[in-house]
Amino acid sequence: MSLEDSYSRCIDVTRERAQNFHFAFQVLPKVQYRGICALYAFARLADDYSDDEADSQAALAKAREWRAVFDRAMAGDTAGHAILPAVADTVKRCKIPVEYFHELIAGTEMDASILRYKTWDETYRYCYRVASVIGLMTIHVFGFERQEAIPLAEKTGIAFQLTNILRDIKEDADRGRIYLPLEDLARHGVKEEDLLAGIDTPAFRALVKFEVGRAKEYYQAGDDLLPLIRAECRPALAALVSIYGRLLDEIARRDYDVLSRRVSLSAAEKLRLAGKLVAQTWLKT
Known part of the structure; x- marks a missing residue:
């Protein structure tokens, strides 16, 4: 070909x-x-x-x-x-x-063989492999000037994947998977069997609220990364950070209910966000 x-x-x-x-x-x-x-x-x-x-x-x-x-x-x-x-x-x-690609494939191996993650460090490792390495590859395509872009891209990938995990809790539970750290479930008094059964409780919503807060801390890295990449590529990164960040906002707006229906944004809303961010980012460059 x-x-x-x-x-x-x-x-x-x-x-x-x-x-x-x-x-x-x-x-x-x-x-x-x-x-x-x-x-x-x-x-x-x-x-x-x-x-x-x-x-x-x-x-x-x-x-x-x-x-x-x-x-x-x-x-x-x-x-x-x-x-x-x-x-x-x-x-x-x-x-x-090339090692970024090997890490990504290792992440798919984790998906194939691991159903639970005991600690945040274990969940972080999974998020790094399936999302952060994609962010690291991406900034090489975009172009960046300073090495501090590398840890910021890693953290931005963690933010995106943790958002995916929160959005997909129910679908993953239906497949017998729990990506949130079991130590966090225990800390908030959430039983594995209740999560797998899709039982909504105040304790479960407190857990989701905690993880949303954790994700938001990592999203700051996306804002810090923006000025470090090539100017003409900044609108794309800004749009991604905005779209994923809006998913977190939507979870909070629903009072951390991620079980009754899947959190998502409409195509029209994504286009509005992307268009708005393109204009704002170009004005800043």
Whole structure:
């Protein structure tokens, strides 16, 4: 497959599968947009390989296979999948550390094999692997000048993934998964079996409120990261931070009820936020 066709495939995957992300991606310059779509397509496929297998051992085998396919692509053999020419080109052109991709695949292995996380450190490690490394890849595509951008991108990824965890508590519980630290459940008097059963209690809402507060602390990193990346890419990051931050605000507005229905933003609201942030960010540059 040609490089152009590979990038087109990545763009198609992103348009079809991205929700919050694609609204922000569309404001990027063409070169960065294509690179980000390549990264998203890789992450999406890695996640699909773990989700598509009901058996954890089969999912782990798929993850190992995807890692081997990626490593071959980095060595020049991109025949393993249609997206790989674009991924390899983006990695080399933007000088993205290969270990970020290995960490991402390790995150899919955690999804395939771990149903509980005892401590915040364990949950943080999971969030780092499935979200922070994507943020770290992203700033390499955007371009950044100072090294302090790296820890800020890591923290921004933690904020995004913790928001996802809060939004998806019910869906994950239906699959027997609890991503919030068990130490936090115990501290707030929430029983695992009640969470898995979707039982809404004052203690559960206090737990969600606590985690929302924790996520908001990490969102500050997104604001601090903004001036450190290339000016023409700032609107995309600003839009992402705003969209995910608005999800947290919506959880709070619902009095921390994440069980009765899934928290989400309409397409129109995402577009309004993205448009507003694009205008504001450009005025500041």
